[in-house]
Amino acid sequence: MAATGACFVTGGCWSVFRRDMKSATGGLRTNPISVSTRPSTMSSEQALAPRVEEKEGIEKTISKRFEDMEVSEVERRSLQDYFQQSKDLSRSDGGPPRWFSPLECGTRLENSPLLLFLPGIDGVGLGLSMHHHRLGQIFDIWCLHIPVMDRTPFTELVKLVERTVRSENFHSPNKPIYLVGESLGGCLALAVAARNPDIDLALILANPATSFGKSPLQPLIPLFDVMPDQLNLGVPYVLSLMTGDPLRMVMTTAEKGLPLQQTVGEISEGLGALSAYLSVLSDILPQETFLWRLKMLSSASAYVNSRLHAVKAEILILSSGKDHFLSSQEEAERLCHVLPKCKIRKFANSGHFLFLEDGIDLVTIIKGVNFYRRAKYHDYVSDYIPLVPSEFRQATEEYRWLTIATSPVMLSTMEDGKIVRGLAGIPSEGPVLFVGYHMLLGLELAPMVLQFLAERNILLRGIAHPMMFNRLRSGILPELSTFDTFRVFGAVPVSGSYFYKLMSSKSHILLYPGGMREALHRKGEEYKLFWPESSEFIRMAARFGAKIVPFGVVGEDDIGQVVIDYDDLMKIPYFRAQIKDLTNESVILRTESSGDVANQDVHLPGVLPKIPGRFYYFFGKPIETEGRKHELRDKEKAHELYLHAKSEVESCIAYLKERRKGDPYRNLFPRLFYQATHGFTTEVPTFDL
Incomplete structure (x- = not known):
């Protein structure tokens, strides 16, 4: 097996809350923190409705078919929803800290792990309200609520969370427990992890307050201590952290260029919302509570920093570039150097309250980092979470200009051998194995997958x-x-076991036998296959009766030309040393192979851009392996089919190279003129089939 080449070179290429006590809990079902008491998560309507059987698995539980996902994708909540729910929750604020479970969470996957959300300075516990629906499909969510007038010290909060963690670990010792903490909650999560190194914990920390000693608010604590309660300057400050600049919300509306009447209406609505936000924040964070939480942050930061050496948990840090409360990006780098199993994701234009911002999707972040697991280790197949429409749209926008510039033409072959435009000839049911040519820098990937x-x-x-x-x-x-x-989008690392699992799950699998050597080819090697001598994938495909679809892609010579290749770079000492360093940073594949395909050195060739031409894809007639399992155990038979598949790929490339000569829209300018006259969403014609 091989990898999908050196795609790294191109970078971008690719609620409703129900009340138990209607007059008290403000839309939540809550319980005091206790080892023996768990939050209730099911409403009376849910109790009467039949649940989806968990054994149906990840594919059936989350998603039926891609075109049906739009129906199931709910409208994303807003900052206004957060404030409204916070207002409801703060109406009855007595009692100790407690857990609650959001009732809008969907049916969970089988064996879903527990997620404990630990709030920031607001203490409400609704910081993930914009993410509850999607998170609830893959986690059992409990949120910690710290009442406004509660004065439980940080060390006692640590013990309360720790008791819950130990209790749940006792009930489900083979599942990880996720601790998601923002700001103060990040300190809570780290403290619990330091005290419990033997429990399988996965921490997601959003702008953790371990750097509070450098915060601009730290020296102002004495001033807040003597300030009259009526001023409560903490409220507008926290509001500015949540919205960036409160006036920015209004100014953005004015800059939209809407009709005057509509602009005035939206500005009035925005100013009214700001006034309401200030009122709610005054209830959530009165002056005394705000001061108490600041002092708690100071003690929490000192407590955790003295114990970081004891943290063994897997950690994902989300850091904001415009956090005016904490030096979050610098702190993320520092923590990553101290903590052994730590990853960072940076959000340059985000503020302190990351989870309350539009455009931030925690589930997508978790998927992108491969941070979701339901057992001790992440499994790229069984733990994969299917796409939702918003992720597809985001990727489509990310690669929009590549698609426009190359205007891909895709051809497929029907069962009777007829060639058609589009993908009608692609088998619907898996397993299907696609084997083909890996274009320079892997540029063909994104348009094809989308x-x-x-x-x-x-x-x-x-x-x-x-x-x-x-x-x-x-x-x-x-x-x-x-x-x-x-x-x-479901990529898995090259591995015989993952290839087996994808086959057994009847997936559509994309394999490039030429791997990196093909995607980083030399001058004059375009459209040349670099397949190994051994028939790597044939017997695995035959074992599952998979269809093998050979395909070819051309067009790289229409968008760029290699002018400095690997051989040129290796002649220069500086670049030769750089190539060695690059290669040593990653696992080297095919060390047991010989010939060209064994050269997996990582490098960046020099490419001279051209005025973009067009990409052409041709998927040949599927090769059947059903019923040939025993026949293809024979090495000679398997190798014969392997060579046949390689020959089919070469035939697809040759067909495209010849037929594209007759495409009147092969060059960019005729395509743009056609779209200008027919509409930019119109499909541009190509050569006759």
Whole structure:
């Protein structure tokens, strides 16, 4: 097996709450924190409705078919919803800290792990309200609520959370427990992890307050201590952290260029919302509570920093670039150097309350980092969470200009051998194995994967190079976050076991036998296959009766030309040393192979861009392996079929190279003129079939 080449080079290429006590809990079902008491998560209507059987598995529980997902994707909640729910919850604020479970969470997956949300300075516990629906499909969610007038010290909060963690670990010792903490909650999560290194914990920390000593509010604590309660300057400050700049909400509306009457209406509505936000924040964070929480942050930061050496948990840190409360990005780097199993994702334009911002989707982030698991280790197949329409739209927008510039033409072959435009000839039922040519820099990947989803609702699960998933050491390779989109779309690292699992799950699998050597080819090697001598995938395909679809892609010579290749770079000492360093940062594949395909050195060739031409894809007639399992155990028979598949790929490439000569819209300018006259959403014609 091989990886999907060196795609890293291109970077981007790719609620309702129900009340138990209607007059008290403000839309929540709550319980005091206790080892023996668990939050109730089911409303009376839910109790009467039949539940989806958990054994149906991840694919059936979350998603039926891609085109049906729009129906199930609910409208995202807003900051206004957060404030309204916070107002309801703060109406009855007596009692100790307690857990509650959001009732709008959907039916969970089988064996879903527990997620404990630990709030920030507001203490409400609704910081994930914009994410409850999607998170509730893959987690059992409990949120910690710290009442406004509660004065439980930080160390006691740590013990309360710790008791819950130990109790749930006792009930389900083979499942991880997720601790999601923002700001103060991040300190809580780290403290619990330091005290429980033997429990399987996965921490997601959003702007953790371990750097509170550097916060601009730290020296102002004495001033707040003597300030009259009536001023309560903490409220507008916290509001500015949640909205960036409160006036920005109004100014953004004025800059939209809407009709005057509509602009005035929206500005009035925005000013009214700001006034309401200030009122709610005054209830959530009165001056005395705000001061208490600031002092707690100070003690929490000192407590955790003295115990970081004891933290053994798996950690994902989400850091904001415009956090005016904490030096979050610097702190994330510091923590990552101290903590052994730590990953960072950066959000340059986000503020302190990351989870309350539009455009932030925690489930998508978790998927991109491969941070979701239901057992001790992450499984790229059984733990994969299917796409939702918003993720598809985001990827489509990300690669929009590549698609416009290359205007892909896709051809497929029907069972009777007829060639048609589009993907009608692609088998609907898996397992199906796609084997083909890996274009320069892997540029063909994004348009192909997106078109399969858009036209046929088929997700191609790519078998990819390990450098897209982990590194042996840090260095000059692109950050792993560069490949988050690929992981969201189901890429798995090259592995015999994962190939087997994808086959057994009847997936549509994308495999490039030429791997990195093909995607980083030399000058004059375009459209040349670099397949191994051994028939790597044939017997596995025959074992499951998979259809093998050979395909070819051309067009790289229409968008760029290699002018400096691997051989040129190796002649220069500086670049030779750089190539060695790059290669040593990642796992090296095919060390046992010989010949060209064994050269997996990582490098970036020099490419001279051209005025964009067009990409052409041709999927040949599927090769059947059903019923040939015993026949193809014979090495000679398997190798014969392997060579046949390779020959079919070469035939597809040759067909495209010849037929594209007759395409009047092969060049960019005729295509743009056609779209200008027929509409930019119109499909541009190509050569006659």
